[in-house]
Amino acid sequence: MSASADPCTKASDAVADPLVEAIRGIDTTALDCIQVNAAVLADARHGPGTHLELGGRLVFAPRAGAHGPLPTVEEPAADRIEPMGDLLGLVLKIGRPVTDGRALLDLLPEDGGPLYVVGDAFRMPWLPYHAHQHMDHSVLLRAVDGGARVEAVDAYDNETPYGRAEPVVCSYDLAEAAALFDGSPALPVPVRTVPPARPSVSETLARNAEAGRRLLAGDAPECYAATFRDHADQQEACAALLLETWLLSRSRRLHAAWVAHHLPGSPLASVAADRAAAWDTLAGQCYLAARRVQRGRPVPPQIHPALAELLRADAESAVRAANEHPGEAMPHMPAQVRQTVVHTVADVLGAAPEAVATTDDLSRLEGFASFQMVETVERLEDAYGVEFAAEDLDVAVLRNVEGLVGLVLRTTAGAEVAHA
Template sequence: MSAPAECRPASELADPLVEAIRGIDTTALDCVQVNAAVLADAAHGAGAHLELGGRLRFPVRAAAPGALPTVEQPPAEQIEQMAGPLRLALDTGTPVTDGTVLMDLLPKDGSALYVVGDAYRMPWLPYHGHQHMDHSVLLRAVDGGARVEAVDAYDNETPYGRAEPVVCVYPRSQAAALFDGSPAVPVTARPLPAEPEPLSRVLGRNAGDAALLLAGEAPERYAAAFRDHPDQKTACGALLLETWLLNRSRRLHAAWVAHHAPGSAHAEAAAERAAAWDELTGQCYLASRRVERGRPVPPQIHTALARLLRADAETAVQAVPREPGETMPDPTSIRRTVTSTVADVLGTDPEAVAATDDLSRLEGFASFQMVETVERLEDAYGVEFAPTDLQPAVLRSVDGLVDLLLRTTRTREVTPS
């Protein structure tokens, strides 16, 4: 494939979209987030993208048999979750494999189309010709549509070289050829007038997730999956990606806290947590290199991984402002109540309820039982759930119901009646 007609570092160009890149710490965002962040800052002003760092997520995806767990999210899920914090309407179109069709979707006014494609086919990236992976880029028509600009703010040191924010200009036909034969997902973006979610609500949701994690052994199980995997070369490579993702998310969270509460104890703690993840990522890189040479894995990385996840959760719980004497609800007690309530509604054993991650798989589960479970839990704790929180995915999961109760009851100490 021929080289682009022109490719220049974003730092050398003057343009509203490119100017937005210069106000972003692009090393704190992954390859799906970073170009959506550019659109947010261009639309709402410098720093708008920091709202992506508000939610400090803890859930780890359950691994299929023989597979390793991961915190990585599919692009479609990320796009859905980014829209609210970035105050953008992100409308995902049908994947296309014809580059000409993709070019025809570019806005005629020269605004950008956000696209998720294959990094393997993007010549401005070090991954080009080396590794297939989902990657976002902003495409816009210039010179009356005769040429196409690819704007990419991704910033990372890869095994194949450095990726830096760049703008590449291609003849329209050449740009189309880059996307021929490989699915590309077009996403139209427009600004929304909504205000950012209130700080107290974000902190409360973080604390609910964190309390749920602290109630069990999820951090230790997550770390043990990598420690005990029979193929340590594969495990170390996967763990390097995991810590890379966690490191970037914690750095972005620290920047969000510093933006909203500069100089606070919470900002200091978040910065310390981010620095610890940066250090662990470096240790995992060293471990991966050692395993490649047939040397043993330093055992401390797995212990550190579990410890850092717990420390993050403890920091999130402590970050929620409370009145004197106010405490976080006990997640272990709430889990027992949820499990026994669901079991009673369905007429099944609590062990069966605790063993499934999707309650709809249990015999007898239907909409009526879902409603009855919600009403019983509201009555038990003397609360009323917000209608917007009663999402099907939440109500089909013990974890979802526990998290819902933790968030709803955290403002006061309650016990089931």
């Protein structure tokens, strides 16, 4: 391969296949570098939206950092992979670390299926971290062209100090692919598909509320923020805090997407979106603080109390969410059902709710097709805990907001009569 040849294609431009299609349907900016490629696998195996189960739990569990006294909410990759698989309907069994690239490639499935691998971002040339920073990073490897080449599929999406990381598909011959992993430990993780083990929405909200009550009973948010505020080396502290708020911001954005998926148009979805936006703002402020400190300027003092306040606000929101959704069914009043239908269609199509609400024929909206009709039906069935009768799934009904509202109202009314 010549020095000028680029082996990578943006996923948005790549030839469509199940993995690429899954990437296109995911907000990759809501996932970190360990989650994102497991999310691609889950959506490819079980359908769009499966990955959102990673966002159900609202977690704040800082632990001692690997270096020095600063805490971190980041878990070691090896501790996250198998539990992640339980939610995604994937058995992700971590193999023994491999330091020989050829030995790693020997583990690729012969049928061209993907092998999930966690390696060193420093060795991955499609990333801005390449030759700059060592960190665990996941990638999907698969054999193509009858085993003559290897594709690296990576959905990671982030602005970094070294440039932008975008979802890509990269193709290498065997020697090139092996060289990427020679001499650096990589964790191979074979993938097997199983039914997802999904807790109910109410159960997840209850667990979030329990964790929220524990946090509110003590001073963990203030102690966490003070550790960064009082650290002797403020360059180190601000750099670490930037990573912390980045991780917390992405997790809150994913949580908001999970709520919107399961409770579309609900007050809880609106609150979760507001909370995620507040974390995005704080992460931006921490980026500014890190840059200022690098230039010898003082740390903006507001970032530390803001961090503690956001953590407390998250906990308070979690407690309220469980109280407002204590296991009851979705509301069945026509106006509430219409709001749910509009937000569900908008989420499936990536459209503005206002555009959906004012469109007589949904097929006029960009992105609407048979696949989106099916996903809308399945999302509404999941939301209301019903199954629509096959004879009611008329195309004219499914292409119209009012038709979908009527379908939900008739089906839920019938379910209530059947259980009376």
